[in-house]
Amino acid sequence: MQDVCVFCGSSPGEDPVFMQSAKALGEAIGKASMGLVYGGAHVGLMGQVADAVLAGGQKVVGVIPQSFAHKVSHTELTELHVVDSMHTRKAMMFELAGACIALPGGFGTLEELTEVLTWAQLEFHQKPIGLLNINGYYDALLAFFDQAVLAGFIKPQHLELLIVHHDPTELLKLLEDYKPKHVTKWSH
Ligand code: AMP
Numbered sequence: 001m002q003d004v005c006v007f008c009g010s011s012p013g014e015d016p017v018f019m020q021s022a023k024a025l026g027e028a029i030g031k032a033s034m035g036l037v038y039g040g041a042h043v044g045l046m047g048q049v050a051d052a053v054l055a056g057g058q059k060v061v062g063v064i065p066q067s068f069a070h071k072v073s074h075t076e077l078t079e080l081h082v083v084d085s086m087h088t089r090k091a092m093m094f095e096l097a098g099a100c101i102a103l104p105g106g107f108g109t110l111e112e113l114t115e116v117l118t119w120a121q122l123e124f125h126q127k128p129i130g131l132l133n134i135n136g137y138y139d140a141l142l143a144f145f146d147q148a149v150l151a152g153f154i155k156p157q158h159l160e161l162l163i164v165h166h167d168p169t170e171l172l173k174l175l176e177d178y179k180p181k182h183v184t185k186w187s188h
Helices: 016-031 044-055 066-072 086-096 107-121 139-150 168-177
Strands: 004-007 036-038 060-065 079-083 099-102 129-132 162-165
Touching: 004 016, 004 086, 004 107, 016 044, 016 168, 036 044, 036 086, 044 060, 060 066, 060 086, 066 079, 079 086, 086 107, 099 107, 099 168, 107 129, 129 168, 162 168
Parallel strands: 004 036, 004 099, 036 060, 060 079, 099 129, 129 162
Antiparallel strands: none
């Protein structure tokens, strides 16, 4: 697999398990000799994943909008791309990676995760998309997605685009073994 794009909280979260798991994911990425692409900040889970990948001797590429690059950029990255907008950033992060993983996070993370799922269901790409469900953080969101399937707003095969696991190493393996299926949004 190529480099992996990680979406995650710019906050550390209340429970130390979130930072520990972000570190564990970074270490697993390093051990698998993959590079990291992410939002380029030194704060929260974002900084923790980046530091763990760098400590493992692998490449870390950050992509950050100019408007807040001076405030939160990580200064030790292999490469930092400063771009004009959040839209350019998201497209570039996704373009540079062969797979995506979302860790716990807030609105920013949810927006990034659901956008790459939307692109997948529209068949714009076939890259695997993983969700690291640490301590059941995403259980309520996954229950909501099930409800959306029952209500007829998400197709069951589109829900399968999201690969969920609680263990970073197992999740990376699942992404590596991923075989894209043909999915279509259009029923007519
Ligand atoms: P959130 O989950 O709301 O903390 O947002 C985190 C996600 O949105 C990251 O994956 C980033 O791409 C982006 N983001 C939001 N806030 C920041 C920030 N302060 N610094 C860098 N990126 C951020």
